[in-house]
Amino acid sequence: MKKTAFCLLTVFFAFPAFADFSLVRDGVSKCAVVRPKGADPAEIFAARELSAYLKKITGAEVNVLRRPDAQLYNIYLGTADNPDFKLPDKAKALISKLQYDGFALYSDETGLYIFSKEKRGVLYGVYEILKRYGGIRWIHPGENGEYCKEKKDFSIPNLAEADNPSFKWRCFNLIAAGAMKETRLWMVRNKMTPGRSFELYLDPALDAGYECFYRLIPDELFKTNPELFGLYNGKRMPQDGMARQPCTSHPETVRIMCENLVKILTANPKIKRFIIINNDSPSWCECENCKKLDTPDEAERGQVPTRYWTLINVLVKAGKAVAPGVDFFGTAYQTYHEYPGGVTPTRDAVFMPAYNARCYTHSLLDETCIHNARFRESLKKFQNNGMAVMTYNYYNFLPCMNRYYLPVSHRIAGELKMFHKAGHIGWMDEVLPYDGDFLKGRDSKMWQYNVLDMYIRVQFLWDVDADYDKVSEEAGNIYYGKAWPAMRLFRKKLIDLYENTNAHFSMESLMWEHGKCLTEYGSKEELERLLAEAGKLAEGDAELTARIGLDKEAFEKSFAGAYKKYVAEKMPSQVAAAKRTAKDDRDNLKYADHVSGLPMKLQFLYDDGNLYACHGAAGKGAVLELIVEEKKHVIDVEKAGMTAIPLDSVVDGGVCRVAATLTKEGRKFKWNGENSLSDSANTRLVSFGNLPCVVNGDFANTGKLERIRGSLSFAGPLKIEPDPTARIGKNVLRVQGTNGLLMAGLENLYGYSQNYWKPETYKGKLAIRFYARGDASFSLRFRDSLGWQKQWFEYNAPRSVQSPEWTKIEWIFDGSVLKGSYLSFLMVCSGKADIDDFQISKVQ
Ligand SMILES: [Zn+2]
Ligand SMILES: [Zn+2]
Known part of the structure; x- marks a missing residue:
């Protein structure tokens, strides 16, 4: 623990004018921690943590006892229903106020009582006492992430309060590493739900499932019963880990999956949460019976929500029969983002959407974000079906799966408030841990780059009504110390730019797109100046200097690097x-x-x-x-x-x-x-308007066969040539020969790109317009994607030019003929001509 005299802390934590009960006085213990008979590992750990941290803060040895000591002030830990746990009458009124793994704090002259309904709640109560009256904070995992002010006295006032979390489930899904001891400890100390296989004293199997089809029906059965497994290209295939799905329409497959689920649940009575996701692959069985489950509409687009929920309904029913207290989660993922057309999802399942292509610049519930409209629509349908919701988030994996430097805690805090108001019961974020045995090549500084944001966001899981400025001010002061005045401004500016840039950042955004955040005049220079100022303020403090160094490194790698690329290659006209x-x-x-x-x-x-x-x-x-x-x-x-x-x-x-x-x-x-x-x-x-369209006045974004979203690429006898008589800009696109190809991915036109979705907006019309001069002919084709298949759609309305003057060429294309959700455009041109002032836009 870092025992620095952070005098600032006392400013933020006003201690009561006079404390009623002394736990430690002048460095001498006046208290004992009393743990109840038959204590659970969580309660044993809570007692150990309380005693250890009282010692860290005050230096006093505080004993953990089985029975109260009449000479001392006793701190009683336990669950309210433990017959060995005797509450004063006045404290009993608090029991009915407890929810989830919340805790109650009660103190009078007979002692301090930290109690809960769930055993884990006792532990959170202990941390609350340590935070509130000991001033301790766990800013990041590991010992040097702990902060408190050493003091000789530790006392508490009269207490009578119940403190409940805003969400039942407050989770990180830690990936890519094992062990992760410090990360897991940090999570519980910040009152999060322990993650899967949290082996440290607490509910070892609290959380189970995930991509688990292959565990519910093992591939060993393939030898004797290939018919239970998926049909692919006419052949039954095993799952091979997570490469494929089993045949989920076969009654025997379903029976075995239910049987194994029941086995897991009965063998592990501590499981409280079971998440049921398909093997992590979009390939589903192609047999006739499986295909029959899909509605015609789903089948046409290669979607499987009805298949998925048909199976989940049966699995959840079997699970609930033996483990009624367990929360079962069904997801929205890969090829089943949508609400199923052929089956009603069971209300016994919690809906856990993993909208991996959603926009994270804006809240999922922000009605002004066009990109998220389809996800809001899906979410609404599941909620209207009466299902509880816990979102699964990928805040840390954009752009394009990169671990990045992202000032997202402000957005998350706001979003959590909205989720809470909408009745969500949980929130999960996919995270690369701070520590751990990383898989080869997956080592990461993700958390190290985003220390403050990681800390701030989780504070809102317990209390969505916490004050963002207060939380961030306190954490910033601790983490950046004397460099905070500059880092505060730096963060404020970066958050402002990130949240107010005209872009929708998702897992599918490209790295350079983030460079757009720095297009506000002078913003990059201002951010760099503030970082330099922070570096100066940190001078003489090696640890602080290293922290500012991490910010600098991350900023240069991400935003500044992306901006450089953006200016050099993409700056649009x-x-x-x-x-x-x-x-x-x-x-x-x-x-x-x-x-x-x-x-x-x-x-x-x-x-x-x-x-x-x-x-x-x-x-x-x-x-x-x-x-x-x-x-x-x-x-x-x-x-x-x-x-x-x-x-x-x-x-x-x-x-x-x-x-x-x-x-x-x-x-x-x-x-x-x-x-x-x-x-x-x-x-x-x-x-x-914000509807992106392809406009290539100067072909500034045009590259030869380079795939750039929302802009053009070309192949064949086409060339960008400078020409003073260009219709617009300095360049024209010159055609000289046959079968020149001009291409554009139009997914961005509708504000989304993932090819899993029904394109309601395709019902509108598209105008494809450009000017040409010379002697040439032009024809159009569109590539229409149906789920994972792609097909070309020929648009038979050729156009031609035969004039030395700039001549307008135009198609108005009715998008409703397309069935897919991903549209690429391709124009074939032959002859000798110049093309300029090209645009594709949506027309009313
Ligand atoms: Zn099948
Ligand atoms: Zn958005």
Whole structure:
């Protein structure tokens, strides 16, 4: 334990004016810990922890006794129903107030009583006493993550309170490592539910199941009974670990799975939670009986929610019959995110959605996030079915499964409040532990990079009403010490950028997309300056310097690195303006891109008749000239403000062209430097609305066969060529030959990308427009994905150009003919021509 005199702590933990009962005085123990007869491992551990930490804090030896000592002040630990545990009459009223593994604290002259209904609750009560009256904090796992102020006296006031957690289940799913002793201890000390196979004194088999089909029907049966296993390409195959599923429509398979589930439950009566997930693979049995379970709609799209829940219903019924107190969890995962069309999921199961492609920038319940609309819809259906909910989260695995530096505790705290209000009973986060025997190649600094965020988020699992600023202020002071003033500002800025960038970060976001967070003018420099300042403040303190070093390293690797890539390769000439829908324009602006390229802050909003330039302060006498669709507007930008620019026509998903020049301190700044204001190279396309569309004015994002989401790639006789007579920007796309291919993944057009979902929004229409000159023909194809299969959809309406003048080519495509959920576009072009000003957008 770090015994530093953190004088700051006393500021945040006002001790009672005078304490009524002394546990330790002048370093001498005045108390004893009394553990009840027949104590459970959790209670034994609670007594040991209390005694050990009283000693760590005060130096006093506090004994753990089986019987009270009349000479001392006794601390009684136990569950309320233990006949050996005698509560004063006044304390008994607290019993009915206890919920889940909550605890009650009661003290009078006869002693301090820490009691609960669940045995684990006693332990949480002990930690509460140590935190509240001993000032101890466990900021991160391991001894150097412990903080407290040494003191000679430890006393408590009169207490009579029940303290319940906001969620029944407060979990991390620790992955990629074994052992993880310090991480697990940290979890219980921060009042989390112990994770699976928590072998340290506590409920060793509290948590069971997970991807468990292969354990419910072992592959050993394959030799004698191949018919119980999945049919793949006409052949029965064993599960081979988690590669495939068994044949879940075979009655004998189901019977064996139920039998084994019952065996596990009866052999391990301590199991309180059983999670039932398929073997971790989207391949399901292809036999006729299994396929018959899918509704036609599910079958068409390769989805299996009805199959999954048909099996779960039977398993949960069998499980509940022998273990009625166990919570059984059915999930939404892989190819069964949706609510089943052919069966009603049992209300005896807790619904645990693992929406791995959800957006984590916004809360799942935030109605303004388009990306999460499908997940909200699924969740609502399960909740309307009367099921309890515990979400499974991947906050720590974005972008693209990378362990990253993410300021997400603020978002999580807000989301937990919303989840609690919506009646959720639990929350689980997939986490790489702080310590442990990592599997080869899976070692990680994930937690080390995100110490403060890991700590802050879990405080809200116990108490969703905790004050975010207070929790983060206290933890920041402890962890960053004298460097906190700079780190506080750094974190505040980074959180603000992360949560207000016009992007939906999910497990599927690409690394460079996170660079978008630093597109606000001056933000990167400000963050770097604050980190440098923190480094200076930490000077002379090796431990603090190392901590700031971790932040620097993580920031450079992630946000700054992503930004560098973003600027170098992806900086778009298209920026999104956000619609003015919310009352507060700050809420609208989080869905507007920052316009880069000028030394000032600039974003756009729009409504039916106007474009609004929202700008930061650019300094004394600064003037911004905007040319919007050929009309010039001069805006005084000395101070921050918003200017309305009337527009003739605004269509959601459409675009307008804007050129800009900033005059500041006698200097002129333009988006593209050397060109004149009216030059196309100084023009940005401002799109109306947050619906991403493909717009490649200058082919800035176009790469040869490079797969970039939401932008174009090409193959064959196509070339990007600089041309002063370009329709827009500096470049044209030149076709010279036959079968040139221009491609784009359009998944982003609808704000989501995972190919598991029914594309309700495809019912709308798509406009594919560009300008061409020369002599060429063009035809369109779409690739439509049905579940895991892909198919090409031919769109037979060829277009051609035969003119030296820029000629508009356009298709209006009816998306409702598509059945899949992932749409790629492919245009075949042959001839000799130039293409420019390309865009794909949704039309009303
Ligand atoms: Zn089958
Ligand atoms: Zn979102």
